[in-house]
Amino acid sequence: MRKVHIVGNWKMNQSLADINAFSETIRTMNDLKCEAWIAPQAIHLNILQEKSNTIKVGAQNCSNQNSGAFTGELSPESLKDMGAHFVIIGHSERRAIFKEDDILLNQKVLKALENKLKVILCVGETLEERESGDFKSILKGQLLNGLKDISASDKESIIIAYEPVWAIGTGKVASPEQAQEVHAFLREELKAVEALDAQATPILYGGSVKPSNIEGLLENTDIDGALVGGASLKGESFKELCELSK
Numbered sequence: 001m002r003k004v005h006i007v008g009n010w011k012m013n014q015s016l017a018d019i020n021a022f023s024e025t026i027r028t029m030n031d032l033k034c035e036a037w038i039a040p041q042a043i044h045l046n047i048l049q050e051k052s053n054t055i056k057v058g059a060q061n062c063s064n065q066n067s068g069a070f071t072g073e074l075s076p077e078s079l080k081d082m083g084a085h086f087v088i089i090g091h092s093e094r095r096a097i098f099k100e101d102d103i104l105l106n107q108k109v110l111k112a113l114e115n116k117l118k119v120i121l122c123v124g125e126t127l128e129e130r131e132s133g134d135f136k137s138i139l140k141g142q143l144l145n146g147l148k149d150i151s152a153s154d155k156e157s158i159i160i161a162y163e164p165v166w167a168i169g170t171g172k173v174a175s176p177e178q179a180q181e182v183h184a185f186l187r188e189e190l191k192a193v194e195a196l197d198a199q200a201t202p203i204l205y206g207g208s209v210k211p212s213n214i215e216g217l218l219e220n221t222d223i224d225g226a227l228v229g230g231a232s233l234k235g236e237s238f239k240e241l242c243e244l245s246k
């Protein structure tokens with residue numbers, strides 16, 4: 001059985017005071033049935049980990065290189081050394097703002113896996129792509145190109161996040177039926193990746209998830225958790241999301 005994952009993506013948010021308040025609130029999360037993960041800004045990885053031992057911490061991005069003359073980049077090897085458990089790769093903001101393409105993202109995936117980081121590979125279509133009708137071939141390309149050349153030993157380190165771009169930070173959540181339909185499609189496509197067990201690979205939904213809609217999403221067979229932006233910033237709502245996820 002796939003374990004439910006609730007993963008908070010804090011983006012470039014949260015002051016130290018916010019982190020203290022968040023940690024105080026989630027300190028009381030006990031007997032969680034789900035995996036509770038947070039990706040803070042990388043400079044806050046250790047402080048969040050020290051204060052919040054009920055969660056695992058990870059990064060929002062990493063380089064496709066371990067070291068060298070790459071000013072400003074985040075080494076996956078150093079992230080691992082500093083206690084990161086996972087890394088998010090291919091978030092739509094990285095694809096759109098920083099122009100990261102499937103080739104670069106695949107290199108990042110492979111380098112993160114080499115460093116024993118779990119990888120959350122994000123895929124998602126824009127509203128324009130959805131309305132063009134053939135958005136599933138775009139998702140298939142992002143998925144299969146991103147996972148190219150992974151090995152069977154990485155089987156348990158891959159998580160997919162389906163994040164329709166039109167639902168991120170907009171308050172427009174995909175309906176549980178819309179999300180389930182795409183998740184089932186992605187799981188079917190994952191069968192082409194020999195290194196993976198498609199049935200066992202968690203597929204998370206992301207896009208305006210909050211405590212009021214998480215249960216409806218998780219009722220679907222192919223939705224194994226959520227990647228959450230806004231609603232992961234406050235300890236109360238992150239805690240509620242985790243407690244509602246069984």
Ligand code: PEP
Pocket residue numbers: 009163167168169170171206207208209227228229230231
């Ligand atoms: C995200 O940033 O990945 C995200 C899903 O954001 P939000 O939950 O705020 O829509």
